[in-house]
Amino acid sequence: xxxxxxxxxxxxxxxxxxxxxxNAITFEVKKGEIFGFLGANGAGKTTAMKMLIGISxxxxxxxxxxxxxxxxxxxxxxxxxxxxxxxxxxxxxxxxKENITFFGGIYGLSKKQINQKRSELVEELGLVxxxxxxxxxxxxxxxxxxxxxxxxxxxxxxxxxxxxxGGVDPIxxxxxxxxxxxxxxxxxxxxxxTHYMDEAEYCDRVSIMVNGKIExxxxxxxxxxxxxTDSMNDVFLKLARG
Amino acid sequence: MGITLDKxxxxxxxxxxxxxxxFNVKPGELFGLIGPDGAGKTTLFRILTTLLIxxxxxxxxxxxxLVKDYKNIRNNVGYMPGKFSLxxxxxxxxxxxxFATIFGTTVEENYQIIKDxxxxxxxxxxxxxxxxxxxxxxKLALSCALIxxxxxxxxxxxxTGVDPVxxxxxxxxxxxxxxxxxxxxxxxxxMDEAALCDRIALIQxxxxxxxxxxxxxxxxxPKPLYNVKAHNMYLLINSLNHYEHxxxxxxxxxxxxYTDSRKDFNPxxxxxxxxxxxxxxxxxETTTPTIEDTFMELAK
Numbered sequence: 001x002x003x004x005x006x007x008x009x010x011x012x013x014x015x016x017x018x019x020x021x022x023n024a025i026t027f028e029v030k031k032g033e034i035f036g037f038l039g040a041n042g043a044g045k046t047t048a049m050k051m052l053i054g055i056s057x058x059x060x061x062x063x064x065x066x067x068x069x070x071x072x073x074x075x076x077x078x079x080x081x082x083x084x085x086x087x088x089x090x091x092x093x094x095x096x097k098e099n100i101t102f103f104g105g106i107y108g109l110s111k112k113q114i115n116q117k118r119s120e121l122v123e124e125l126g127l128v129x130x131x132x133x134x135x136x137x138x139x140x141x142x143x144x145x146x147x148x149x150x151x152x153x154x155x156x157x158x159x160x161x162x163x164x165x166g167g168v169d170p171i172x173x174x175x176x177x178x179x180x181x182x183x184x185x186x187x188x189x190x191x192x193x194t195h196y197m198d199e200a201e202y203c204d205r206v207s208i209m210v211n212g213k214i215e216x217x218x219x220x221x222x223x224x225x226x227x228x229t230d231s232m233n234d235v236f237l238k239l240a241r242g
Numbered sequence: 243m244g245i246t247l248d249k250x251x252x253x254x255x256x257x258x259x260x261x262x263x264x265f266n267v268k269p270g271e272l273f274g275l276i277g278p279d280g281a282g283k284t285t286l287f288r289i290l291t292t293l294l295i296x297x298x299x300x301x302x303x304x305x306x307x308l309v310k311d312y313k314n315i316r317n318n319v320g321y322m323p324g325k326f327s328l329x330x331x332x333x334x335x336x337x338x339x340x341f342a343t344i345f346g347t348t349v350e351e352n353y354q355i356i357k358d359x360x361x362x363x364x365x366x367x368x369x370x371x372x373x374x375x376x377x378x379x380x381k382l383a384l385s386c387a388l389i390x391x392x393x394x395x396x397x398x399x400x401x402t403g404v405d406p407v408x409x410x411x412x413x414x415x416x417x418x419x420x421x422x423x424x425x426x427x428x429x430x431x432x433m434d435e436a437a438l439c440d441r442i443a444l445i446q447x448x449x450x451x452x453x454x455x456x457x458x459x460x461x462x463x464p465k466p467l468y469n470v471k472a473h474n475m476y477l478l479i480n481s482l483n484h485y486e487h488x489x490x491x492x493x494x495x496x497x498x499x500y501t502d503s504r505k506d507f508n509p510x511x512x513x514x515x516x517x518x519x520x521x522x523x524x525x526x527e528t529t530t531p532t533i534e535d536t537f538m539e540l541a542k
Binding site: 039040043140141169172177178181182195197201221231236237 | 377409434475534537538
């Protein structure tokens with residue numbers, strides 16, 4: 001099962017006018033893998049990710065996500081993936097309970113399933129006392145942990161995390177990563193972007209995008225060997241500075 | 243002409259945003275306020291830039307009292323808020339002229355101060371601020387905060403959400419700026435940036451955990467710290483979390499940073515335990531604590 005590819009990308013390209021935002025990228029991600037998708041601001045990460053989650057049509061190239069085609073089967077992709085970003089994750093003016101119910105409903109869970117998921121989630125995350133509080137009143141770290149759990153509510157094959165831990169305190173950031181490990185251990189594939197280079201080390205494999213192209217892709221250990229340094233931060237600086 | 247704070251407190255309703263904050267920033271110092279979202283950093287910046295009045299305590303900025311001399315403070319400080327706050331519909335050049343004019347000066351008069359930063363965005367000076375990339379916005383905001391030649395500069399999370407390359411460049415810029423004699427108070431959630439400050443205050447839940455130079459803060463770490471590694475990170479975390487003698491277990495890059503609750507801790511005991519838990523390739527060695535380790539230990 002470990003060798004099964006859940007994301008398969010070949011020569012994927014996106015042009016805006018005559019500007020090539022994503023330039024023929026090729027890679028695959030295996031089931032249960034934690035895949036780090038790194039790059040400087042403006043390198044093309046967000047554009048690439050938008051194509052993979054089915055909200056932006058590629059200019060050329062091939063990609064399959066959870067077995068579905070990114071040109072023709074975008075609705076099936078959306079049903080089979082989870083997504084969370086720092087900018088948008090939950091509705092601030094809904095309560096914890098309402099957010100879980102809402103997202104459960106969106107993904108087509110039955111009332112019974114939603115109720116069950118809800119009690120599981122608030123119990124696991126220690127949110128029992130704040131179930132009826134507005135999400136806006138929660139500390140950022142709690143919000144992000146809840147958002148991650150909600151992104152897994154429909155047992156997706158893959159979850160896309162766009163800078164999930166920005167600004168979160170160091171202890172909560174680590175608890176968040178323990179949740180990621182846990183999900184990956186259960187077979188969910190994790191596709192994650194981050195600006196924290198220590199988090200790049202937590203990934204099974206890491207790709208680094210520079211000016212629309214994937215310039216490096218390997219395990220953190222091999223990348224550090226290849227660039228003769230002992231930190232992913234240095235690998236990143238060497239590559240992204242050209 | 244630095245900053246002094248004496249027992250500053252501020253509450254929003256029932257929420258205590260800052261309690262009893264006291265510290266001094268020396269003239270010409272690059273002082274870092276290090277803490278996560280919600281620690282109270284922005285509230286403190288808003289108080290020191292006279293946008294909020296503290297409930298208790300006194301403070302001076304550039305020698306002026308926070309309440310009595312607020313107008314003088316406004317003329318003598320530069321403030322770059324965390325949220326991009328320039329006029330999106332004005333061009334780079336227009337924004338800069340606007341800020342120079344409201345402070346009663348001109349871009350020409352103080353060009354030398356911003357030159358190092360401004361030349362990088364000058365080729366795009368006719369572009370509207372709303373159409374700039376994150377890195378360019380940051381440089382423009384810094385130029386606008388400096389154009390009236392302030393004595394004290396406040397930077398609220400200038401590098402949040404910025405990639406490591408641009409972060410490094412930004413700090414190199416700050417270091418050069420510091421050479422001109424300006425006092426800088428900067429906040430950041432990135433612990434690795436703390437090492438670049440002269441002194442730092444670690445802050446969480448509105449309280450100062452510790453103030454010192456980055457080197458000394460790390461020296462105060464109370465326990466021997468170990469790097470632990472094994473064939474599987476997930477299983478290793480679980481096993482360490484279940485170990486009865488653990489004091490702290492935090493993933494740290496390719497290792498787990500581990501401290502033990504016993505005074506006479508022998509790493510071989512831990513190794514035996516982990517191997518008994520079916521982990522292999524177990525490696526345990528001592529390591530030097532970082533500022534992040536110290537922060538987590540204090541915040542625990």
